[in-house]
Amino acid sequence: MIVEDSEPDALLVERQLKKAGYAVSALRVESAAAFTEALASGNWDVIIADYTVPGFGAVPALEHLKQSSLDIPFIIVSGAITDEIAVASMRAGAHDYVLKDNIARLVPAIEREIREAATRRQKREAEAAVRDLAAIVESSEDAILGKSSSGTITAWNKGAEQLYGYTAKEILGQPMSLLMPPDRPHEWADILQRVSAGESIRQYETRRRKKDGTLIDVAVTISPILGLAGKLIGLSSIARDISKRKRAEEALERSARHTQRVLDNLTAMVGVLSVDGTLLEANKVALDLAAVTSPEVIGKPFWETPWWSYDPGVQYQLRAAIKRAAKGETTRYDVAHATSGGKMMMVDFSLAPLRDHQGQITHLIASSIDITERKQAEQALRSSEEKLAAELLVAHHLQQVSTELIQTDNIEALYEQILDTAVAVLNADFASIQMFCAERGDGELRLLGYRGFTAEAARFLEWVRPDSHSTCGVALRTRQRVMVPDVQSYEFMAGSADLETYTIAGIRAVQTTPLFSRSGDLLGMISTHWREPHQSTASQLRALDVLARQAADLIDRKQAESALRKNKDRLRAVIDNLADGLIVLDPSGAAIDWNHAALQLHGYNERGDAPVLFSAAADRFDLYRVDGTPVPLEQWPLARLLRGEEICDYELAIRPKPEGQERIFSYGGTLVRDSDGQILVGLLTIRDITHWKKAQLALVRSEKLASVGRMAATIAHEINNPLAAAMNALYLVSIEPSLDVESRKHLELAETELERVAHLTKQTLGFYREAGTPTGLDVPEIIDGVLDIYRPKLTNKSIAIHRKFRCTARVLAIDGELRQIFSNLISNSIDAVDESGVLHLRTSGPHAGEAGNSMVRLTVGDSGVGISEKNAKRIFEPFFTTKDAVGTGLGLWVTSELVKKHGGRIRVRSKIGKGTVFSIWLPAERRQQERESRLGDEQ
């Protein structure tokens, strides 16, 4: 290409080249656009440019050429050129410049530059080739490394870095041994030797060590690198990681082995067929069944293998199945296989297609499962239907027993049920159930119930002792089941009375099964008996064991219940017979039980009358301390108990509302808790200490009385002597005949008064401690004597005395005691009446007594306040008093005791506001009675 604005100059250049022998194909361009177009379209050997072209020129052309990256020789031709222009042109990229006036230099310059350009191109191409190769090496996934003949690593690509974990920087210059596993110390020497001998090692599988120490499987290709002189200067090696492949291979192998093992260990027979039905593989079970080896059968059509009978029907059925399987259908049917022993085996055969991951059917799988046993079991099942029905019946019986065991309380009926079941289960003729009574003798068996025996035979079985020769006796000693299939041949029984009993009862076979509680105690026996020799089957005995378990549970439970009930009854009896009252409270404080004593103490007849709630009790009773101070509700025994206080000897007075008799109770209380500390019940005990408490008070009083009595006796003696002397003296004076009338009157008065003194001392002081044998006493005299003592009181209260003594007999009594009786009654009457009251004193009799003796009735009545019916019942009790301030509560008790001591009796009749009458019956004196009755007859 010629860049020239002058045609003749261009022709001049052409001519120079043609002259030098070149075939010239030239194009003259004089603009940038033409230059660029020519560059793109042509394959130019050289560009010759005039330095100066209007609008263009060599320097702009050089710019365009540089942009095109083409390496074309560029020579500037110019008319005149300065050194500056030449330097600028060369700097811009021109290869040479030639002056027009020295045009001859053009051709050699062109030739040289074309050569240079060719050299440059070759070099460029060689460099590109090396560069490409390096890129290939670098980008290879295989590890490519170079090493010197001494083993130093000299090259290391990315693949090597990835495979071994070392970067090029780390490994270059390091010895090859870094990569060698410790178990192959000589491998490198071996390789070096082989490669030195000119050998190339291809795809050598070995193992290398990674940077992290793990070992990898690699395939290595090692080649020698030869120097110019053909001398070995290094080795190149290409290593490929084959761990994955290795593992995959191993897995495949394992899987194949595993599959084979699975197949061989299957109880099913398995065969692998090609889609056309050729047998490819058969497992061990299948081979063993036909006693063949795989070479004998592999490759044959499946239907011609020895497993199949050569029956055309069977073969046809199998071939049809193969066809269906090849189309993707599974076929399954029961069929017979022939076995090596010539027997037929029933199998459940199935043929199914095997598809690859693309769903393509690649093989067929045949499998057969031995169903001979199942078929036989089905057969056996059918044949034992009858037996099953029988066992069901037994089970039904047993279930019924167990149901009733839970539901029924009628133990006798349950014994019957158990006996019936025993008979049914064991197909027996007789049965008996016995209870073990450990406390009798050395432990004996008592008959509870029986089946089939006559009452007479049953009597023989009533009690069985451990020395008995019966099966029961043996079982009692051994604690184990005893079965005697034939009593006639049972040595132990030979000649015994028990054998005779069996014979008489018609028994030939017996079994006795002991019954044990779940804790292992012997409870009793269940026995069954047969008229003919008999041996029970195992299943019958199993059913019997179930029955025995139930019977044992029944006896155990009933015994426990009975013991519990007995315990409960006993406890109830104890509680009810406690002298102390006992109230049982629930945790809320409601009274859930009162024992008899508690009811009685509170005046209730029945439990239903007693209050349940505390508030109800508070409504019915006043509670206060013994000294009379009130007790607030929160200090009531129940309230204290519910607060958790232990109550002990809490003494309180209690009085039923509105006005009952005061009693003094000593309360005790305790809370009964369960193991968790929860309150189960509260127990409130009540002891009536009224008597004791009043006795305490009375004791103090009676001590005083006793001392008064002692003093009285002494005083009486001391008074009596001077009194007697005075009386005697007065008497002596009074009988003096010379005494004038006036003096005699005075003496008589003195005598009378002294006698009254004597009488009073006798009455008040004399009868203390006076005792003796009963003598006939004149009742009116005694009564008058007593009245004398109370004369002042009677006068003061203007009490009228009405006597009516109609008794004709004397009373057989002790003087002092009779006086005391009247003294007490009259004293009470005086207290009971108001001013101007009336006392009635009467005697009557003798009356015929209950024991055939005659009794005198003595009555002391008054028009006083009367005694309430309730109090009337109690007035003869010791220490009972309605006169708290002055009474000892002993008067009427002493009176009734004295009356009783005399063989008499005392009764009271009273009406509130009207008055009270005490009647006393005392024995009459016989002699007097006779005398008086005679007198009575005369009247």
Added chain:
Amino acid sequence: VSQKFILVVDDERGVADTLAAIMQRAGWRSRAAYCAEDAMEVLRTEEEPALMISDVIMPGINGVELSLQVRRRWPKVQILLISGNATTQEIVNKLCAEGHSFELLAKPVPPKQLVMKVASLLSDTNILRGPSSGGILSQIKKN
């Protein structure tokens, strides 16, 4: 005329003397002793009485012991005990139960009753009717 002899025993001299006087006035011979020992001495050395009236509670030998001794040695002597103490009655009852017989009167005994009792014991009803005792009888009748 042999008047019956009565021995009166009481540690209270006033009582013993007055009783002896009353017995004499009633027509009997009498003698007072002030203790059991004295009484025994009279019996031994002087005269056996028809009747011995004795207190029971006395220092030394008491009336019951005295009676038992007298009863042993002089069984004919009748004995009348007088006591102001209630327990005496129990003792006498016990003795009676053992076969002895004593009469016992509670002290103080009104003199008229005593005279009548003694007369009945000695079966001396004439005493009550006798001239010297007319007053007594008349007194009794009055009552």
